Amino acid sequence: MRIPLIIACALALGAAPAAAGDDALVIYKSLSPEVALEAAQAALKKCRDNGFQVAVAVVDRFGQPQVMLRDRFAGLPAPDTAVAKAYTALSFRAATTDLSKSIRSGQLDPGLARLPRVSMLGGGLMIEAAGALVGGIGVSGAPGGDKDDECAKAGIDAIRDRLDF
16 A cells, blocks of 8 residues: 555656756856857957967856966966956956946945955956857956956957857
């Protein structure tokens, strides 16, 4: 008598996920390593052309580093800062220059800048594809966040035609 009850319960529980249908899986867009590398290389080239030695990082949609490029003479903190900028832009869904301005103006709590892995310095941008957030790019080492931003934007511009996949 107990065995049929256990089997009935198991069958009922097993049927629940099937009834959920589309809710059982999540489908998302993701940057390929090749496209992430292309963005990082374009950003690095833009900074080199402007005379700056920088580090460039691309993080995936989950904030994990996908690509890191460091020019020979980029400063020691540049790689970690580039990753933090990319992570911050992705996490807050905003350019880090805008976030920095919001903190200075009092619109955002300055305590946010002290969160782990966060960098509220210019040079971090979101990477979007067909309306979906797919990653972030961060540049660090140019003399000013505006110059880091310019290089990060060049990285995104280099892959823009491939983002609507």
